[in-house]
Amino acid sequence: MKESQGMFDDSVVYVTTQGSQVRIDGGQVVVYDVEGDDGELASFPVEKLDTINVFGGVNFSTPFVATANEHGIVLNYFTQKGQYRGSFVPERNTIAEVRRAQYALNDDAELAIAKAMIAAKIRNARTILSRKGVRGTTVLKDLGEHVSTASNKDDLRGIEGEAAERYFDRLDETLVDDWTFETRSKRPPEDHINSLLSLTYVMMKNEVLSALRCYNLDPFLGVLHADRHGRPSLALDLEEEFRPLFCDAFVTRLVNRGTITHDQFGTDNRLTDDGFQAYLDKFDDYMDEELTHPHFDYRVSRRKAIRQQVILLRKAITGELDDYHALEVSR
Numbered sequence: 001m002k003e004s005q006g007m008f009d010d011s012v013v014y015v016t017t018q019g020s021q022v023r024i025d026g027g028q029v030v031v032y033d034v035e036g037d038d039g040e041l042a043s044f045p046v047e048k049l050d051t052i053n054v055f056g057g058v059n060f061s062t063p064f065v066a067t068a069n070e071h072g073i074v075l076n077y078f079t080q081k082g083q084y085r086g087s088f089v090p091e092r093n094t095i096a097e098v099r100r101a102q103y104a105l106n107d108d109a110e111l112a113i114a115k116a117m118i119a120a121k122i123r124n125a126r127t128i129l130s131r132k133g134v135r136g137t138t139v140l141k142d143l144g145e146h147v148s149t150a151s152n153k154d155d156l157r158g159i160e161g162e163a164a165e166r167y168f169d170r171l172d173e174t175l176v177d178d179w180t181f182e183t184r185s186k187r188p189p190e191d192h193i194n195s196l197l198s199l200t201y202v203m204m205k206n207e208v209l210s211a212l213r214c215y216n217l218d219p220f221l222g223v224l225h226a227d228r229h230g231r232p233s234l235a236l237d238l239e240e241e242f243r244p245l246f247c248d249a250f251v252t253r254l255v256n257r258g259t260i261t262h263d264q265f266g267t268d269n270r271l272t273d274d275g276f277q278a279y280l281d282k283f284d285d286y287m288d289e290e291l292t293h294p295h296f297d298y299r300v301s302r303r304k305a306i307r308q309q310v311i312l313l314r315k316a317i318t319g320e321l322d323d324y325h326a327l328e329v330s331r
Contacts, residue, residue, distance in 0.1 A: 011050040012210070012287075012303065014280055017041060018057040018080070024064040049073050051210045056080030074210050080273075084202055089213055098216045101318045105223070111153060113316060113324045114224035117240050118160045119147040120326035124245040125167040127329050132174035132252070139166050153224060160240070167244065178262070179255045188269065192262055195269045196254065196279075200247040201239070203283055207303060208235040208242070211310040217317070238309060241326045246302055250286050254279070295325045 015022060019035030028043040029052070046067060053076045054060075060068075060075065068075055068090060075088035122144040126137050143163040150156040164184075172181040181193045189195040209232055212219040222233025224240075254260040259282055264275030271279055287303040300308065309327050316324035 011048060012284075013042075013044060013049060013052045014055070014284065015052065015058050016055045016080075016277065016280065021059050021061060022052060022054065022064055023061045024067045029064065029067075046071055046073075050214055051076065053078060053206065072214075074213050076206055076210065078206075080276075084206060087209070087213075098314060098318060099218055102218055102221060105317060107153075109317075110223040111150070111156065113313070114153065114156055114237065115147050115150060116324045116326040117224070117237055118156055118163075119144055120241040120328035121160070121243060122147065122163045122167075123328045123330065124241060124243075125163065127331060128244045128249055128252075129167070129170055129174065130331070131249075134170050134173045137170070156224065171248070174252050174256075176256045190269065192265050192269060193251065193255070195265065195271070196251045196260065197248065199271070199279065200251055200283070201243065204242055204247050205232065205235050205239050207287065207306050208239050208310075211307045212238070214307065215310045215314050217310065217314055238306075238313065241309070241328070242306065245327065245329055246286075250283070253286075254282060291329075294327065294329055 013029070013031075015031055017031070017033065019033065020041060021032050021034045023030045023032055024046070025043070027046050029046050029049060030043045031041045033039055033041055050072065051074045052068075055078045057080070065075070065088065067073075068088065070090075072090045074090065077085040077087065079085060122140055126140045126144070129137050129140075140163055143159055143166070146159050147156065150159060168181070168184050175181060175193070179193060180191075182191075184197070185191070185194045186198055189198050209219050212232075212235055217234060219232040219235045221227070222237045225231065225233035225236045227233055260271075260275060260279065264272055264278065266272055288301050290299045290301050291305065292298065293300050293305055293308060295312070296308065305327060312321065312325050315321040
């Protein structure tokens with residue numbers, strides 16, 4: 001289903017119809033139009049789901065929340081425009097042994113994992129530029145090689161920051177003529193491209209959050225991003241390797257193919273309701289597309305690739321693997 005009432009991927013549902021309620025009916029998760037006359041909008045088998053994302057005025061029935069807790073379904077709350085607001089995390093998504101290993105990581109182990117993530121991010125940035133015909137990225141190659149020399153997290157953050165600046169300096173060259181990118185701006189986004197980038201980073205952070213919770217890692221205890229109340233630092237850390245490869249590539253596809261146009265934005269540089277729905281439709285399709293995973297050497301969807309990275313991260317944290325193998329694509 002690719003309409004406003006809900007979208008179903010293997011395990012993730014998006015519910016955007018305002019005034020609807022998510023209920024349980026036997027073994028089915030049902031989206032019901034409470035305020036309108038449409039009745040049942042969609043239904044999904046409960047055993048197939050692990051995440052439900054709701055936007056704006058959508059609520060859950062109490063029996064459904066109990067079922068979600070029993071079946072390990074994560075519930076994520078967003079504003080109608082896609083800003084993340086919070087989550088319900090089932091009790092079963094906590095395993096003490098994994099958490100103890102995560103909390104026991106020393107600085108050297110954290111730095112080694114963070115280096116792998118940032119090296120992959122820089123390599124992926126070069127790959128995305130190369131795919132778009134942008135040449136002369138030797139400076140990014142050099143910065144990627146410098147990652148291994150970082151002796152502490154501050155050094156690594158400095159390398160990552162310079163690489164991001166150099167990368168964004170060239171991003172405009174990947175866009176068609178009626179779109180431009182000058183500099184990265186966030187709160188608020190100063191133009192339509194920055195608005196799409198910010199929205200996509202939020203959506204990808206949510207994908208990473210859900211995956212971390214599915215595999216019992218604490219998303220708030222990071223290896224590179226500083227701890228801050230309410231900040232999912234580990235999710236932001238892991239998202240780094242997906243930013244150019246998944247997020248930026250998705251945004252450039254949307255605008256270069258004319259899927260999203262300037263007419264679909266309001267005066268605040270944010271998508272209109274129709275534009276946001278079009279965005280969600282394409283995002284779900286995009287996450288379902290497959291790529292060859294460079295470490296496992298077989299094809300997986302982007303959503304499953306994120307979960308495989310979480311598994312690799314967990315194995316590195318618990319000592320089942322000597323090193324973390326970040327998602328790094330060279331072409």
